[in-house]
Every structure is written in structure tokens, then in C-alpha cells.
Amino acid sequence: AQKITQTQPGMFVQEKEAVTLDCTYDTSDQSYGLFWYKQPSSGEMIFLIYQGSYDEQNATEGRYSLNFQKARKSANLVISASQLGDSAMYFCAMREGPDSGYALNFGKGTSLLVTP
Amino acid sequence: GAVVSQHPSWVICKSGTSVKIECRSLDFQATTMFWYRQFPKQSLMLMATSNEGSKATYEQGVEKDKFLINHASLTLSTLTVTSAHPEDSSFYICSASAGTGTYEQYFGPGTRLTVT
Numbered sequence: 001a002q003k004i005t006q007t008q009p010g011m012f013v014q015e016k017e018a019v020t021l022d023c024t025y026d027t028s029d030q031s032y033g034l035f036w037y038k039q040p041s042s043g044e045m046i047f048l049i050y051q052g053s054y055d056e057q058n059a060t061e062g063r064y065s066l067n068f069q070k071a072r073k074s075a076n077l078v079i080s081a082s083q084l085g086d087s088a089m090y091f092c093a094m095r096e097g098p099d100s101g102y103a104l105n106f107g108k109g110t111s112l113l114v115t116p
Numbered sequence: 117g118a119v120v121s122q123h124p125s126w127v128i129c130k131s132g133t134s135v136k137i138e139c140r141s142l143d144f145q146a147t148t149m150f151w152y153r154q155f156p157k158q159s160l161m162l163m164a165t166s167n168e169g170s171k172a173t174y175e176q177g178v179e180k181d182k183f184l185i186n187h188a189s190l191t192l193s194t195l196t197v198t199s200a201h202p203e204d205s206s207f208y209i210c211s212a213s214a215g216t217g218t219y220e221q222y223f224g225p226g227t228r229l230t231v232t
Contacts, residue, residue, distance in 0.1 A: 037223075043207055045160075045223035091159065095221075102213065103150050104221060106159045 003027065004092050004107035011112050013082045020067070021077040021110045023092030029053075033095040034075040035104065036066065040088040048090075051075055082114045118144045120212050122224035129200055129231055137195045137227045139210030145190035146212035150221065151183075154207040166193055200231040 005024045013019035025034065032053045038046040051059045051066045059066040067076040079086060089111050093104040119142040129135045139149060148167050152160040164180075166172040166187035174180045182204075184196040193212075197204055207228050211221040 043154075043209075043226040043228070045209065045211075045226075047220065047223075050220070102148065103162045103165050104160075104211070105162070108159045 003105045004094055006092055006107035006110050008110045009108070011110055013079075013112065013114055015082055015084060015114055015116050017082055018078060018080045019082055019112065021079070021090050021092075021112065023075045023077065023107060025073050025075060025092075025094050027073075027094060027096055029096045031097055034066070034068070035093040035095065036064070036075075036077045037091045037093060038086075038088045039091060039109075045091075049077065079112075084114050084116065087112060087114045118142075118212075118214070118220075118222045120146075120210065120222045120224040122208075122210055122227050124227060125225060126228040127230070129229070131201055131231055132199055134196055134198045135200055135229060137197075137208055137210075137229075139193045139195070139212070139224050141191045141212045141222070144212075144214050144222075146193070146214060147190065148213045149187055149193040150211045150213070151185060151193075151195050152209045152211070154209060154226075156207075160209060163195075197229065200229070202231045205229055205231045 003026050034051045036048040049061045049064045049066050051068045058068050063080045065078045089109045091109045092107040121140045123138045151163045154160045163178045164172045164174045166185050168187050168190050172185035187193040209226040210224045213221050
């Protein structure tokens with residue numbers, strides 16, 4: 001069963017606007033972590049933001065914020081003031097506990113295109 | 117942040133030959149390394165988890181005799197694709213973790229393998 005679901009294969013946003021990329025997850029663990037990564041066309045995985053399951057406040061990192069709704073099992077990424085350089089693939093990922101070896105389980109990704 | 121390198125960044129090999137990909141943590145000791153495979157326009161799929169000095173744990177459906185993983189030191193893990201076939205052509209990405217107590221995984225830049 002898919003543990004991370006990203007329902008938006010592609011998104012468009014105009015420069016300087018905010019955009020929300022959706023992510024829902026499925027786990028029975030109490031302790032887990034949620035990540036967002038950006039992958040430009042070069043292929044490198046760029047870490048953006050992390051939210052721990054016990055963190056009460058939503059994580060923020062510069063223009064990135066994570067809208068964490070634990071009861072709904074959603075962890076949406078909000079990018080404010082989009083820039084042309086934000087055009088890339090965005091992956092949501094979850095890290096579960098020791099039984100999973102702490103590996104990351106990735107969603108299928110959302111392709112974001114920022115237009116002038 | 118911590119740096120992980122991969123070598124080579126791209127490789128072309130003939131069908132039936134073997135190719136080795138190296139993953140190095142440059143400025144920290146990686147107790148655990150992960151190998152992922154990414155086909156074009158798809159997500160990252162975990163292939164195996166390796167802990168230094170132990171045999172790798174392979175995900176279901178990944179042939180351990182075909183994808184040999186060695187994690188002989190705290191800074192180096194290697195993935196050898198044996199008897200490569202065109203369907204093994206993919207983007208291979210490693211990541212490294214400094215320990216189970218930390219949440220971050222540091223990704224290498226990836227290796228693009230093309231089997232002709």
C-alpha cells in the first residue's frame with residue numbers, strides 16, 4: 001500500500017505567488033518524520049524541511065513551511081513568494097521507526113513550474 | 117551540511133558487464149547508507165539498507181545477487197550491478213545517515229547508469 005500520496009502530478013504558479021503542494025501519509029507508528037525534498041533537473045536531492053510527529057508547531061525554513069495536520073495525516077508544503085528557480089520536482093517522504101530501518105518512503109512527486 | 121559524494125556521476129556499459137558505484141560520506145561517519153533507484157519521471161525506490169560491517173538488507177523484489185552492496189567502512193559503501201542489462205539503466209542515488217538518533221539523511225548527487 002502506498003504510504004505517501006501526492007495527488008498533484010503537476011502544478012503551475014506565477015512568480016511571487018504562494019503555492020501549496022499536497023502530501024498525505026499512512027502509518028501506524030507513533031514516532032515518524034516527514035520530509036520534503038526538491039529535485040531539480042540535475043537529479044540531486046535537496047532537503048527542504050522536516051517535521052517530527054511529536055512536533056507541535058509547524059516547521060518553517062525560510063520560504064518553506066510545512067502545514068502539518070496530524071489527525072488528517074497530511075503534511076503539505078507551502079512555498080511562499082515563488083521564484084523561477086523553484087521549478088523542479090518536489091517529493092514528500094516519511095521516515096518510520098526501527099522496523100523500517102529508518103529508510104525514507106517517497107511519494108510519486110509533484111512537478112512544479114513557476115512562470116514569470 | 118554534511119557532504120556525500122558518488123562516483124561515477126554517469127556511466128555507460130555494455131550488456132553483460134558489471135559496474136561499481138561508490139558512495140562516500142566526506143565529513144562524517146555514516147553508520148547507515150541507503151541505495152535508491154529512480155527511473156525517469158518516477159519516484160525514488162529504496163533498494164537496500166546497509167549498516168557498516170553488516171550484510172545489506174534488500175527490499176522485496178531487489179535481487180541481492182545482482183545488486184551487490186558492500187559497506188566496509190564508515191565512509192564508503194559500494195553498489196555493484198552485476199551482469200547489467202538495459203533494464204538496469206536508471207538513476208542510482210545513495211544517502212547516508214550518521215545514526216538512528218538523527219533524522220537527516222544526506223543524499224549523494226546520483227549516478228546515471230546506461231546499459232547498451
